[in-house]
Amino acid sequence: MSWAQHGQSETRWGLVQHRRSGDSTEGHVFPWFGLDIGGTLVKLVYFEPKDITAEEEEEEVENLKSIRKYLTSNVAYGSTGIRDVHLELKDLTLCGRKGNLHFIRFPTHDMPAFIQMGSEKHFSSLHTTLCATGGGAYKFEQDFLTMGDLELCKLDELDCLVKGVLYIDSVGFNGHSECYYFENPTDPERCQKLPFNLENPYPLLLVNIGSGVSILAAYSKDNYKRVTGTSLGGGTFFGLCCLLTGCSTFEEALEMASHGDSTKVDKLVRDIYGGDYERFGLPGWAVASSFGNMMSKEKRESVSKEDLARATLITITNNIGSIARMCALNENINRVVFVGNFLRINTISMRLLAYALDYWSKGQLKALFLEHEGYFGAVGALLGLLDSA
């Protein structure tokens, strides 16, 4: 179940060696981790140096090596840890070192097991600093200290997020663009994903959709603020889906949603007015009342779980789009970048956000997306580690 139990190379991780692991890393001791502990998911980025000299290899302590091997030779850790191999950034130069950046996630409720593992493997002996951001950096700080003998370096969530976004966008995605948008979002036939150049990113509205949603406005590299947030986020979609459909994973919920029809669940403008509501310029297809049809007993009995999952997804997504649009108007910003793990494998929501922003702003607002969706906080934490020396 947990990381520790399924750790592949458990027996090899026992040595305690109070030794620095190489001086050629410009003062940054390997391993290089960045941790973002969210409400639902922990995001971990790991930099795997590929330029290790024979000499270094010789000097590398045993448990550091085993960590590297363990992380890089597996794609799944325990039953819940997953490495997003498709996101791996290859041949990256970071602080003078060449290597690959790995992206790993696991549920926050497995955090105690993760700390336990760190403790059993004497992670603290590596004398590295573990930089962490996200609410869990505060929540689990004491556990890291008492169980793992590890002092966390807590980093500000907004700093990390913004830093991470800018950094990953600047290095690109293995030669491709990190940032993309949907062209012709209102036309399903012609809608296509296209790269977007985010070279001059400011001003920018950054909408981070995790369990909840945080909305930041960035005006320059050092000038950004949290504008608002909403509790209707990825956690709400998943939580409601669990209650409504009995599903147990986010993937399952999304899969169901992809097969459902939300118009059976939602009351549309045309259901009320027979067509468009012209007095207010509302199109007939617009949702007038999310779950509005479910007020009727007969309709409650005729919808499928898939329909309900789809309606939940549409409701949450539209609402985020609507709040983001209002924030963009209030802040006078016309580019909105959506990030966060809610968007992982969630093309429905991304296309809907692109559509909604375009439609309701009459083409004034542009929705942008980033390939590394939920990992920017963790990347920012890793950058924080390298900055800290």
Next chain:
Amino acid sequence: PTAVCLRNIITLSGSLTKLAYYSTVQHKVARVRSFDHSGKDIDNEPLYEISVQEEITARLHFIKFENTYIETCLDFIKDHLVNTETKVIKATGGGAYKFKDLIEKKLGLKVDKEDVMTCLIKGCNFVLRNIPHEVFAYQKDSDTEFRFQTNHPNIFPYLLVNIGSGVSIVKVESEDKFEWIGGSSIGGGTFWGLGALLTKTKKFDELLQLASKGQHTNVDMLVKDVYGGAYQTLGLSGNLIASSFGKSTTADKEFSKEDMAKSLLHMISNDIGQLACLHAKLHNLDKIYFGGFFIRGHPVTMRTITYSINFFSKGEVQALFLRHEGYLGAIGAFLKGAEQDNPNQYSWGENYAGSSGLMSTSPDVYPMQRTRSGTFDMLEMDRLERPLVNLPLLKDPSTYIPDTVDLTDDAMARKYWLTCFEEALDGVAKRAAASQPDSVDAQERAEKFRQKYWNKLQTLRQQPFAYGTLTVRSLLDTREHCLNEFNFPDPYSKVKQKENGIALKCFQSVIESLDSLGWEERQFALVKGLLAGNVFDWGAKAVSDQWLERLKGPPHKCALIFADNSGIDIILGVFPFVRELLSRGTEVILACNSGPALNDVTYSESLIVTERIAAMDPVIHSALRDEKLLLVQTGSSSPCLDLSRLDQGLAVLVRERQTDLVVIEGMGRAIHTNYYAVLRCESLKLAVIKNSWLADRLGGKIFSVIFKYEVPCK
């Protein structure tokens, strides 16, 4: 009212039907008419003739009832449609579609559908303009849950957030200009629909009940669940919801219906509040009214919406609610249909006797409902003869509150006054019966009046907020409305007639004795006279010094005097004072009530009295002739005085004559109301406190004198 004639009918439906109709109501009014006294011995004749006449006034009725009564309702309409030329019935809302055929078949009328939002906004403008204390803020942890707001003279612009199955956010800029600026699909229908799925509870009210018992923290992921505590750097409290339903992300755990309903309620309320604030900010608006079935009379949702607005606006915007929110659509549809009657050019007043008040559940007896015991609710608005406006001399009309003591806020005071009115009720009913000795059913009607007012008082004990802020004024006005309802238009008419006659006989000797006094003594005596000739210890000398000093200065340009009682008060108190002012070169506007209330002098009585005095007194005579003394009506029929609702003619005159002194006399006008009113010119407030409790409250003794001479700050 003795006869009802329907002129126009509207139905509007959700699960409730609202019926609005316009009726002309025939009721009795007391009229006074001067006799022709030429060549008669006037000493033994009454001063003037009193007659009770039938008067026809216009009234708007709004009734709300469950859809199950639609047929009863239609029968009622049919029975009363005899004398009407109406061929079309206006309808709006979902029911307009649903009941179209039924209505057309039953009544033989064509159903004309009206746009929902247009109706809603028309209705909203109407109540904001015509009903004092229409607007309230909701406070959860306070004695007074409902905090009524002063009507701002300019109601625009405002944001109306209508939470029906979805949410519509409308910016209203003027009577005819409004714009849909946004909306959300997460609304009442989401609460209801999603709530029904999650809890298997079918009814909206039951869902709200579940929600009020639940603990959302079992279902929601809070900031402290993520952070272990508060998120200090962003100033987010640990108890904030980080992710709605964030704890239900598991298939293994059961969650209670109550907890899920509560979480859902918070999720939806917060979301609506947030969007409303974002829109308010974008359009730079600070007045947000909430309505729709999600809000309608539900403390639970008013509380969560208020919380949300407060949170997202950081306290800068207040969530406001409307007492007659449920009627807005019906009122608006009605107004649209009644445009030929120009309802907007009149002022209207809420009839307390015919309205059931906020959240009333008492099944009032009404013709169509007598045989059925459904819960329903109604509102009646009387069309006033003339438009009402602010007194132009009010320093700040937007903060003016007529009433001195807010009985909604003050439980002790409320208890005292409700008991007072209860104890006085038998006497009032007796006097009413006695005022119509020739009427066979006077006793019976007096008893009905007694019952009705008694029930109102009991309702107010339970729900002090039922008609807006509870005040001595509203208690008095309600009593007057109830008396009128049972055709006791003026129980004091004969008493007033007699007292006016007696006082007139003394007028000349009083004037002579006043004229014989030295200047300073006379000024004292005049003020004493204004205090209705009550015996009192003139202990307020210090206060009056300032007034005396002022009188030594240049005369006022024009004085506006609000008169109080008939008889000695007006004739021997006010008129000598008026005479003195006129002699000083000050013009005088004498304002009396348009309709009767207690023994207060009415405008028509004042005309006769003045005519008689003018015949005796050359000063008054020439002043009348030269239009230096002007008689006007207040537009009110209340024993108290609301300076924000005065006859337009009065306001015009006050402005034209550059009024620089306002004199308000009597308990009702100067103490129960306007004690704290701030004017832009000099004012005199005079009264004798004839109530020991109130005297105590104001820090004096019974029968002590209030003499407030106020000069505006420069």
